[in-house]
Amino acid sequence: MLDAxxxxxxxAAIAIGFGLGYRQASRRITPSPAPPSRxxxxxxxxxxxxxxxxxxDKAINTFIHALEVNSDTVDTHITLGKLFRTRGExxxxxxxxxxxxxxxxxxxxxxxxxxLELAQDFMALGLHDRAQRLLQQTDADSQHQTxxxxxxxxxxxxxxxxxxxxxALDIIQPLLEQQADIQVAAAHWQCELAADDMTQASRSLAKxxxxxxxxxxxxxxxxxxxxxxxxxxxxxxxxxIARLGRIAEQDQAHIPTMLPALQRAYRYAxxxxxxxxxxxxxxxxxxxxxxxxxLGEMTHRHDGVERAIxxxxxxxxxxxxxGGLDYLLDLYMESQRQSQRQTPDSRLFLLKRHTRALLENRxxxxxxxxxxxxxxxxxxxxSCRQWGSVKPIIGVDGE
Numbered sequence: 001m002l003d004a005x006x007x008x009x010x011x012a013a014i015a016i017g018f019g020l021g022y023r024q025a026s027r028r029i030t031p032s033p034a035p036p037s038r039x040x041x042x043x044x045x046x047x048x049x050x051x052x053x054x055x056x057d058k059a060i061n062t063f064i065h066a067l068e069v070n071s072d073t074v075d076t077h078i079t080l081g082k083l084f085r086t087r088g089e090x091x092x093x094x095x096x097x098x099x100x101x102x103x104x105x106x107x108x109x110x111x112x113x114x115x116l117e118l119a120q121d122f123m124a125l126g127l128h129d130r131a132q133r134l135l136q137q138t139d140a141d142s143q144h145q146t147x148x149x150x151x152x153x154x155x156x157x158x159x160x161x162x163x164x165x166x167x168a169l170d171i172i173q174p175l176l177e178q179q180a181d182i183q184v185a186a187a188h189w190q191c192e193l194a195a196d197d198m199t200q201a202s203r204s205l206a207k208x209x210x211x212x213x214x215x216x217x218x219x220x221x222x223x224x225x226x227x228x229x230x231x232x233x234x235x236x237x238x239x240x241i242a243r244l245g246r247i248a249e250q251d252q253a254h255i256p257t258m259l260p261a262l263q264r265a266y267r268y269a270x271x272x273x274x275x276x277x278x279x280x281x282x283x284x285x286x287x288x289x290x291x292x293x294x295l296g297e298m299t300h301r302h303d304g305v306e307r308a309i310x311x312x313x314x315x316x317x318x319x320x321x322x323g324g325l326d327y328l329l330d331l332y333m334e335s336q337r338q339s340q341r342q343t344p345d346s347r348l349f350l351l352k353r354h355t356r357a358l359l360e361n362r363x364x365x366x367x368x369x370x371x372x373x374x375x376x377x378x379x380x381x382x383s384c385r386q387w388g389s390v391k392p393i394i395g396v397d398g399e
Contacts, residue, residue: 074106074113077096077099077100078096078097081096081097081117082117084096085124088124090121091125093117093124094118097117108143112144115134116151118134119131119134119138119151119154123157128158131158132158135151135152135155139155152171152172156168156171156172156182160185163192165190166193169186172186183216184387186217187214187217187222188220188222188380190216190223191222191223194206194207194213198226203230203234207230210223210226210230218250219250221254221257221258221388222388224246225247227243228240228258228265229261237265237266237269241262241266241269241274244261244265245278248285252285252286254391254392255286255290255291256288256290256399257377259290262278275294276295280295287315287319288319288399289323289324289327289398290323290392292316292321292327295315296311300334309332312327312331322396325355326359329348329355332348363393364398365393366390367383367384367386368389370389
């Protein structure tokens with residue numbers, strides 16, 4: 001069965017066949033002294049035969065030799081170069097695209113199009129300096145808005161890969177009003193720079209950057225988390241609590257993300273009762289495992305294990321989860337230790353081992369765009385490279 005790559009080659013082959021047919025028809029209308037194109041047609045069908053035999057390498061090479069480079073066939077050669085790059089053979093794509101650039105018959109539009117493709121080839125090969133020079137040249141010299149925008153997008157992608165956040169921000173500035181989709185990424189770049197400032201003890205600069213992040217993207221959970229950390233470092237616990245409270249309004253899925261910081265802020269402020277009240281306010285709209293477990297811990301601390309078992313059991317009945325069950329088992333084992341003053345029932349230990357093994361084998365975070373999952377919160381998905389799309393997994397097997 002043909003895979004996606006073979007399907008792409010087939011499309012290119014059809015385009016080449018069309019081009020060959022067009023050239024032959026043109027020659028019938030306007031005779032020329034050139035020899036007939038039977039050899040080219042033969043190469044085309046040889047290429048198709050390789051394709052049907054699932055030999056894409058031989059098929060692509062045959063198609064390249066079958067079609068000469070001219071203004072009518074540039075798009076086909078570009079398509080073949082893309083196929084090589086998609087298959088991880090960017091070096092072959094470079095050869096195709098450099099061969100195109102050497103042709104004086106290309107129009108200005110086609111020349112810039114090939115330069116953009118060649119820059120992507122260099123990026124795929126890790127030759128970022130060469131890609132950057134090409135893209136900057138296209139951005140500076142192009143008379144076509146489409147190509148300038150494409151060059152800037154690729155430069156932004158390049159600077160992201162190099163973690164050159166300030167250069168990415170400099171390029172993106174003129175585009176912010178035109179393309180709202182890049183505001184989310186720009187907000188995270190400000191957060192990245194703020195994190196560097198915090199490491200270098202430039203807290204006032206970090207604070208300004210984080211406020212800019214929220215101006216770019218009012219839903220930037222990360223910026224409020226970092227502002228809350230700065231507030232706690234300065235002993236402003238009420239301000240930190242207010243910042244963290246906004247996260248529930250920004251994105252409820254990140255309530256589990258902010259709970260550890262919220263608990264620390266209330267603890268530093270010496271207000272355990274306030275933390276319990278805050279959790280109870282969150283519970284109706286966010287009956288997450290992390291909220292239920294922390295409420296159980298607070299009840300256990302202040303009202304004893306039996307009361308914690310009662311309340312945790314009721315809440316888990318409404319919002320069951322594997323993590324909640326694991327915590328409830330801990331409470332039951334603690335209850336037996338206190339009441340019988342002996343080792344808890346071995347069956348509880350067996351259940352505990354099972355729930356712990358199941359929890360250890362489950363990811364804690366998942367990208368809402370591509371489905372990538374992992375055990376750590378990463379602000380940019382390493383798979384689809386979308387910013388802010390990785391969130392805690394909630395539900396029966398979540399958190």
